[in-house]
Amino acid sequence: MDSDIERVLVSEDEIAEANKRLGTQLAKDYAGKNPLFVCILRGAAMFMMDLIKHVDIPMEYDFMDVSSYGGENTTTTGDVKIIKDLDTSLRGRDVVIVEDIIDTGFTLDRLIELFNTRHANSVKIVSFLDKPSRRIKHVHVDYNGVKIPDAFVVGYGMDYNERYRNLPYVGVLKPEIYSTK
Numbered sequence: 001m002d003s004d005i006e007r008v009l010v011s012e013d014e015i016a017e018a019n020k021r022l023g024t025q026l027a028k029d030y031a032g033k034n035p036l037f038v039c040i041l042r043g044a045a046m047f048m049m050d051l052i053k054h055v056d057i058p059m060e061y062d063f064m065d066v067s068s069y070g071g072e073n074t075t076t077t078g079d080v081k082i083i084k085d086l087d088t089s090l091r092g093r094d095v096v097i098v099e100d101i102i103d104t105g106f107t108l109d110r111l112i113e114l115f116n117t118r119h120a121n122s123v124k125i126v127s128f129l130d131k132p133s134r135r136i137k138h139v140h141v142d143y144n145g146v147k148i149p150d151a152f153v154v155g156y157g158m159d160y161n162e163r164y165r166n167l168p169y170v171g172v173l174k175p176e177i178y179s180t181k
């Protein structure tokens, strides 16, 4: 385990199990619909690539980069900026937004609103982690991975100052790592 990690919150085995469960369900629900999976960079990248291996139906995917947290802050500002937009038209598409974590809900709230103005046929959400304790905007999550307590988590795509995304598990960072810098 990385020496900056205090404890493992979601193990590699639990991650694999969640991906299989979610992917299998999505494959059933979206059979015949050629869904467009939208990965929200950068945090959701690792989750998306594992998840879609279980979505065993014709589908497409694209990437969008938005930002809600700035720099060293571990809390959100509520401000959501589009850094990189989709290349794919959403008109008439059945969209599945793929997120790594829902925290305050601001990111997803804004994206759902935006995708509806682009005339998607349907917009649903799959999130690997859910941190319900910090929700400000109520967002309905259609496919939920693992519920976690209010801790600052890293790994499996999630970062602190862009680091730790490559950890194969989700861990809680030692407080001294983010309080002394």
Ligand code: PRP
Residues within 6 Å of the ligand: 040, 041, 042, 043, 044, 066, 067, 068, 069, 076, 099, 100, 101, 102, 103, 104, 105, 106, 107, 108, 158, 159
């Ligand atoms: C994080 C996380 C979600 C979002 C959730 O992304 O990956 O996308 O914040 O927060 P919210 O529910 O409070 O809006 P971040 O903006 O840190 O970018 P990253 O994925 O590139 O790390």
Ligand code: MN
Residues within 6 Å of the ligand: 040, 041, 042, 043, 044, 100
């Ligand atoms: Mn993100």
Ligand code: MG
Residues within 6 Å of the ligand: 043, 069, 159
């Ligand atoms: Mg981040």
